[in-house]
Structures are given as structure tokens and as C-alpha cells.
Amino acid sequence: MIQDNLQPVERVIRVKGLQKRFGTNHVLKGIDYEVDKGEKIVVIGPSGSGKSTFLRCLNLLEIPSAGEIWFEDKLITDKKTNVNEVRRHMGMVFQQFNLFNNMTVMKNITLAPVKLGIMSKDEACETALSLLDRVNLRDKADSYPAQLSGGQKQRIAIVRALAMSPKVMLFDEPTSALDPEMVGEVLEVMKELADSGMTMVVVTHEMGFAKEVASKVLFMDEGIIMEEAEPETFFSNPQNQRTKDFLSKVL
């Protein structure tokens, strides 16, 4: 335990022997991985490989069946850990956007910071507006989600997560539900975010994004990490046969 506390602070997430079962379905069969501050981890793999489940375990939207997950110096898989407190620091962006349909864009962004007492209402509104400026959607502050395009919704969803000033951002196939012409605008925001130094874990099928932005690419299949490499090596010289098969299909 003492040894754990002596780990460098830069380590944001540590995963040890992570397993997840849904009934008899063994989705994650033992994942070990560490994410350092500022890293951009891109997770790719065929559907059903467990990559979304892996991501959702990181902020405990799925409760792991076995293994440990550490966030900074906290063992978050411990039952005594306050999950809500941990999640404040981990932003998440979903495939289906999941903007709150009953609220305006502004309310979507300010709800959590205000309810959790992190900011006053005025502060939260200011933060929201400056973040909306960053994604060029200030004029949509009073719109409802139903009035926005998919690309706009996803950019707002990113802003909503950012409003909590998270230490790491998790992206669960953020462009998979978008019309093709809207993929670009969302990836653009994600690239800017990456450039700003944000620690990111991204599950995606966008190989171009992986090549350009990732500091590490993970290839998952059958519930384990099959291959892990820097993007240049990963795409030009994959080692694992499964990785080669997968890349030959998608590239």
C-alpha cells in the first residue's frame, strides 16, 4: 500500500486485472493498463471486443467483476470510495450524446457544477459561455437538444463534461452516431482538446484520429488488450495477427 502512495502523481489511471462478466458472458478477461497525465489513449477493436465496457468500467458506469482501478491515489473499485466524488473528475462523452432533453443547452452545462456546489450560478453561466465560444455554439445556449444537429449535440456534450474541469476525458465512440458530414466538426474539437493537454481515453473507429492524435493505440479483442503501441508503429508494423486482420479490414 505504501508503495502505491509513492507512485508519481502523473499517473492518472491504473487498471489491474480488470474483469467484467455479464451473467455468463465474460466480456473483460483481465486488463492491465496505466494512463499517465496528458496521454491520449485510443482504443480500437472489433465490436464485442469489450472496449466500451472497459471504458465504462473506468468511471464505474459498469461495476467490475474483479480487479482494481485506481484513479490518482484512490482505489475506486473499493466499496467505500465515494463514486460520485470520483466521477466529478472524469468527464464522459457518449455515443448517443445523452444531452438532458428537458433542459436548454445552458442548463445542460451548468446543472452539475451548480448542483454540486462547485460554482455559483453566475460563474457556471460564464464558464459555459466561454466554453461554448470554444466550440462556436454560443448562439445555441437557449436551444433545446431537440433543436440541434448531431454534431452540435456532441460538441455540447463535450462542453458539458469540460464544465466540470475534469482531469481525464473518456470518449465512448463519440462519432459513431453522427452523419458523415458532422464527424469532422466533433473530431476537430477533440483534437483541440488533446492539444490543450487533456488526458484522454477514446474508444473510436476513426483510424485517422488515432494516427494523428493518439500517444498510444490499444487494440482490444476477446476481452483483452491484444496489442499496444505508438500510432506509427501500430499502423505501419502491427505484430499481432488479429491486429493485422482487423487493420486490413478497416484501412
Next chain:
Amino acid sequence: MNFYALGFLQSDFYQKFRNAFIVSDRYKLYFEGLGVTLKITVFAGLLGLLIGTAVAFMKLSKTRNGKPTVLSYIAQVYTDIIRGTPSVLQLMIMYFVVMASSKNPTLVAVLSFGINSGAYVSEIVRAGILAVDKGQEEAGRSLGLSSRTTMLNIIIPQAIKNALPPLGNEFIVLMKETAIVGYVGMTDLTRIANKISTRTYEAFMPLIGAAVIYFIIIKLLTIGLGYLERRLRKSDSR
């Protein structure tokens, strides 16, 4: 006087109308009956909403491992019993057995109909909550909001929108179902109409009259609900 008007005043139709509504100020009786009907409906409706919401949350409660709780079993038994027996019987059991010593028949009726309606409302509320996309809850929780805050601010407002049409339906059914209070000697709108028809030996006018009154009240209610629904759907407009 105009020949046709005179003819109308002497007609059989008009005489029946007079007997049913005007002679000895009988129209007042309909309003008294309507008052009883509305009083029971409104209070029973509110009680049903209260019970139904509480029971819906009992049904949705889960243990840490995701298994149904004891509370959810209790809620299910309640719903089964209420939906599995006729409401007339429930009313009579309440009136002649459970609260036989009560001097307040309105209270007995309100409790009986409220408990009855609660079973149906609980299913409506449960369905309304389950119909809200699971992603809404996940998004709330992923921001660090507690399940309580997420429920109150995100799920319930959307669930209300889902539940409003069937709740309106339930309220309308409830209003008409109160017509059975005649079984326990209360004089609501239906009972009054029946009484007057036995007094005047003419059933058509009083019964149709009562039907028209029910219809008008429910039509007004429907219009009000439609207005409320449109307001709640504001956020859905494109």
C-alpha cells in the same frame, strides 16, 4: 305567442324536461350530486397519485446486486390484489367492513377509490420512468450527480411528460367509476339521476341529463390536459 313556441311548451318532450330539471328546483339536485362526484374524484385522484408514485418507486427499488427488494414485492402484491378485484367490491368492503364505524362516507369513498387508483397510477408512473432513455441517467451520474439529484432533475421531469396522457386517462376513468358510490348509499350525480327518474316515472331525461353533465366535465378536463401536454412538450419542438 308564436304558434310553434306554444306547441313546444305543450309538447310531451318539454313536459318531461320540466319534470326532470325544473319542477321543485330539481336542477339543484344534479349540481349537488355533481359536487359529491367531483369531491370524491379530486381527492381520490390526488391520493391515488401520491400512493401510485410511492408504489412505483417501491417497484423500481433494487438491492446493491440489482435484485428486487422486499418493498418491490409488497408493491407488486398490492397492485395484484387491487387490480384483481372489482372496485365495487373494494368500496363495499371498505364501507361495510374495514371502516364500518366511520361516520364520514365521503372519506370512505375517497380512501377506497384512492387506494384503487393508486395501483393503476403506480404502473403508469413506473412505465413513465422506464421510458426515459437509460443514457439520461448515465449522463447525469457520469457528471458526479447523485442518483437522487439525477432522478429529481433529469428523469422525473421527462417521466412526467411520458406519464401525463395515461394519467389523464386514469383520472377520467376514476371520475366515471365513482358512479358506483350509489351502492353504499351516497348520492352522487348518477344516483341523483336515478332517484329523480324513479320519482317522475320517466328515465330518459334525468339519465341523459346526467350523461351530458359527465361529458361536459370530462371534455373540459381533456382540453385542459391537452394544453398542459403542449406546454410540457415545449422542449421537443424543433
